[in-house]
Amino acid sequence: MKCAIRLTKNICDIAVISDDGDFAFAGCFFLPESYAEFLPLLCQEISKADPSGHIHTIGVSLAANFSPASGQIDCPAFPLLHGQRLKADLQAALNRKILIANPAQMLANYAYRKREYSNAHQIFSLYLDDEVLSGQMVHGKLLFGANGLAGNWGHIALPWPVDFELEARECGCGRSGCLGAFVSRAALTQEYHLLTEKTVAAEEIFSQSAKGDIIAESAVQIFEDRLARGLAMVINLCDPDIILLSGRMSHYDRLLVNIPRKWPGYIAGRIPETRLIAPFPSEEDVKKACLFGAAMLAE
Ligand SMILES: [Zn+2]
Structure with a gap:
């Protein structure tokens, strides 16, 4: 037990x-x-x-x-x-x-031990919800690091920013421009607010974009592009076999198609073989x- x-x-x-x-x-x-x-x-x-x-x-x-x-x-x-x-x-x-x-x-631990991913040498796991939390697993062992910061992706600055993109994106750590401040539920709401001055929950923005709303679609595309850049950096640094997405910001099939398509622009040399998966479709x-x-x- x-x-x-x-x-x-x-x-x-x-x-x-x-x-x-x-x-x-x-x-x-x-x-x-x-x-x-x-x-x-x-x-x-x-x-x-x-x-x-x-x-x-x-x-x-x-x-x-x-x-x-x-x-x-x-x-x-x-x-x-x-x-x-x-x-x-x-x-x-x-x-x-x-x-x-x-x-x-925890989800990387479960996926490695119980599901079809036990042959993965390295899993990078990203939980996208109100909080952005992450973890790294190598050969079935979770890495914590000397400071407990291994895989602390949310507090790395958004890579390849366009001008002024890192400004006015306050993160809980006190800086502006951390990845966590771009890809959480609140971040998508903030992006949509910048475009429309309306406050709408992240799930509703995804739902509106699926119904053809151009502004909601634009906010979701910006979210996807930022997530793709952040994950391309992970591939450049750690080169995991699998990137596992979870949390309420991961429950959309379009992410699994659109994000890997953007990677070659940020990864030198070749199309990466890293698989992007979201095996936990509900809360x-x-x-x-x-x-x-x-x-x-x-x-
Ligand atoms: Zn931060």
């Missing part, structure tokens, strides 16, 4: 997964307002999930940037956890070993795969 927790901005999911890969327990609760309330609630749910206390390690999927060593969260947009030393606090509260990784890392798929990936991290 393995135990996994998935923390997103509103909900905490908890699962116990049997050795056969079935859900032996699945529960969730809405996150409370304060961190002091959160820890006892989580302890309560973990005792329901594992009443005998036989599970010694828990994998936690966390949709935020954090230090893998201390577990300190760096995510102002997630005020409940921002600045908290989640790993140490969970270990003390639950009396179990805690392993934390972000959803991009439910992402949730299950994150929990499995987290449980497998705890193996």
Whole structure:
């Protein structure tokens, strides 16, 4: 039996997964307002999930940037956890070993171990949602790096910018022009607002573009071009076999066609063989795969 927790901005999911890969327990609760309330609630749910206390390690999927060593969260947009030393606090509260990784890392872990991608030497995984989170896996091993920053793609500047493109794109890190500030859900809304002065959710912009709205299509094309440039840089640097997209900004088949078409313009020498995949087409798929990936991290 393995135990996994998935923390997103509103909900905490908890699962116990049997050795056969079935859900032996699945529960969730809405996150409370304060961190002091959160820890006892989580302890309560973990005792329901594992009443005998036989599970010694828990994998936690966390949709935020954090230090893998201390577990300190760096995510102002997630005020409940921002600045908290989640790993140490969970270990003390639950009396179990805690392993934390972000959803991009958990999904790469799941894809490598459970799906048809186990022959990939290197996977670059990108979670595009409210947060832009990423991870790198080499020969089935997640890289964390000396500073916990391996594959921290969201805080690299958008490559090959046109004039003034990097300006007025504030990122949570305090700089302007980071990739995360161009390809998140909010970034597409911002782009559309620049064109129309209307505030529209990213999903609606994709939907309008599919119905033939020229302005929405233009915003989506700008998003695709920036994502393609950012991923071309990954191929130039790491040359992964697979780039795995996930999160609500990845649920569109057009990305898998349009983005690789743009790569040859940014990659010297040849058409890359890197495969762009988005194997988790719904939020439910992402949730299950994150929990499995987290449980497998705890193996
Ligand atoms: Zn940044």
